[in-house]
Amino acid sequence: MAKPRTVYVCAECGGTTPKWQGKCPHCAAWNTLEETVESASPTAASHRYAPLAASTPVRTLADIEPRETPRQPTGLDEFDRVLGGGLVAGAVVLIGGDPGIGKSTLLLQALAAMSANSRVLYVTGEESAEQVALRARRLGVPTGNVSLLAEIRLESIQAAVSEQRPTVAVIDSIQTLYSSELTAAPGSVSQVRECAAQLTRLAKQTGISIVMIGHVTKDGALAGPRVLEHIVDTVLYFEGDTHSSFRLVRAFKNRFGAVNELGVFAMTDRGLRGVANPSALFLSQHEQQVSGSCVMATQEGTRPLLVEIQALVDSSHAPNPRRLTVGLEGNRLAMLLAVLHRHAGVSTFDQDVFVNAVGGVRITEPAADLPVLLAIMSSLRDRPLPRGLIAFGEVGLAGEIRPAPRGQERLREAAKLGFSVALIPKANAPRQPIEGLEIWAVDRLDSAMEKLR
Structure with a gap:
């Protein structure tokens, strides 16, 4: 009887190698090879993946009639x-x-x-x-x-x-x-x-x-x-x-x-x-207006959610100011601060910047760019944003504000929860007015900042 052979299997890609190595030769991952014993190869007739019935005939896609499966x-x-x-x-x-x-x-x-x-x-x-x-x-x-x-x-x-x-x-x-x-x-x-x-x-x-x-x-x-x-x-x-x-x-x-x-x-x-009503979870209840807070309308699948974005800008006492995000992408924050300096004339090179999405939610869509910059500006100036303000929009490197998908649904959700002002991309401006919601449509970052002066 043949002696079982020892092989090393990569925990990342599943590739095998006869000897241990620091780096997997298949996916180049480090320290992922684990020792295991290779099982004997079964015969074709007894293989565990042997077909249970006759092989399926080949058909054209047009001959197959699709049907809806009940859930x-x-x-x-x-x-x-x-x-x-x-x-x-x-x-x-x-x-x-x-x-x-x-x-x-x-x-x-x-x-x-x-x-x-x-x-x-x-x-x-x-x-x-x-x-x-x-x-x-x-x-x-x-x-x-x-x-x-x-x-x-x-x-x-x-x-x-x-x-x-x-x-x-x-x-x-x-x-x-x-x-x-x-x-x-x-x-x-x-x-x-x-x-x-x-x-x-x-x-x-x-x-x-x-x-x-x-x-x-x-x-x-x-x-x-x-x-x-x-x-x-x-x-x-x-x-x-x-x-x-x-x-x-x-x-x-x-x-x-x-x-x-x-x-x-x-x-x-x-x-x-x-x-x-999950939007209520991600909105802090402040007794009075506070600086560094902006509410954004995000889209999670088919559901619009309102999430509060908080920012804290403080003087840095270290040679390299800190940029820390919770629930948002850290690399994107550094890019947005550069756009803010170039196209709005606001410098934060000597400031620590901390940004947080309230409620533990993680936001990955770029429509959070504009609310993040508004919260940063509010904290930097120590001036609260207008009461009842909602915002969303992607900010490009050229300072333009790009539209976000499903803008109408975001605005309707904001109006339903009692918000009165929406700062949004110009391309997302609704054709018909939304009751109880004033629309501020902008196409440039400097224009958005002018609205809040």
């Missing part, structure tokens, strides 16, 4: 929003987040709600059956129709899923599973990749929706090979501060819906509850 509501409106309306039959969803953020709680609540009309299965590999039952009792959710399996062996899980044939199955978590076909430890690159591929194949063949919980690294990325995110249909991230009661679920990949959708939840003693 399975999860019972949580905010979760359905992120998924694009609910779970699709045969879809594989991967949800990641920090430990203790509420991933297992969210999915247990969703399974309990779906169990009223569908067969559901909860597979736990991190907790015992008694621990899951204790959490369900604490949450007060109906669990009479929720099937539970405490198992980490992939082959046993596949057999249980094939026997139970649930509509939705939850795997908690993918990093705890192992396949007896491989000798590597659970959580290794080869085991995570193999288990995810086998479960995805099972979902596509049977039409069962599978939701997998994934661990994250200290950098916030999903643990395991990058191919894990390519295999699944939807990738969700659970965000939020464990010291805060609010949680955000964001979609980064979705083959059945829009990406960058945002679901907002509040953690209570009865589990996670959807927040109907």
Whole structure:
């Protein structure tokens, strides 16, 4: 019998090499090679990926009749929003987040709600059956129709899923599973990749929706090979501060819906509850007007949100002034300060600049440029912005203010929440006036600053 051969597998790309190296020869990542034992190569007839039926004939795309697949509501409106309306039959969803953020709680609540009309299965590999039952009792959710399996062996899980044939199955978590076909430890690159591929194949063949919980690294990325995110249909991230009661679920990949959708939840003693008006979370309630604060209208997927941007500009006592952002891109702040100096004549070379998005939300769209500069100017002059002001718009290097997508929806959301003045790009100016909202449309940064003098 041949002796098992030791190989080194890259944790980033999954590439193998016979000897350990400091840098992966495939993806050039440093210190990512892990030792594992190579499994014996199975024969073609017994290969675990051998087709179960006759090969599918080749057809032209025009001969295929597309059909709309009905979605399975999860019972949580905010979760359905992120998924694009609910779970699709045969879809594989991967949800990641920090430990203790509420991933297992969210999915247990969703399974309990779906169990009223569908067969559901909860597979736990991190907790015992008694621990899951204790959490369900604490949450007060109906669990009479929720099937539970405490198992980490992939082959046993596949057999249980094939026997139970649930509509939705939850795997908690993918990093705890192992396949007896491989000798590597659970959580290794080869085991995570193999288990995810086998479960995805099972979902596509049977039409069962599978939701997998994934661990994250200290950098916030999903643990395991990058191919894990390519295999699944939807990738969700659970965000939020464990010291805060609010949680955000964001979609980064979705083959059945829009990406960058945002679901907002509040953690209570009865589990996670959807927040109907999330804009109220990201707006600070000041008793009086304060300098360095500007409210922007951002767009998260199909939902407009109002977020307060705060800035603090203070004299620097170091040779290199600090530029620090929380919830915004740091490199973009340095660029905006250069544009502010060149096209508005405002210098901050001897000032520390700190910018924060209130509520722990992360803003990635460039429409935050104009509100950030307005907040910086307000703090620098120690002069509050006009009461009821809302702003959005991208600022270019030439000092122009470019339009933002879905400007009408942003303005309507601002008017609904009682804002009275909107400083926006000229190209976003509405053709019909919006009741209760005065529009200040500008096309240059210096023009925007003149409006606030």
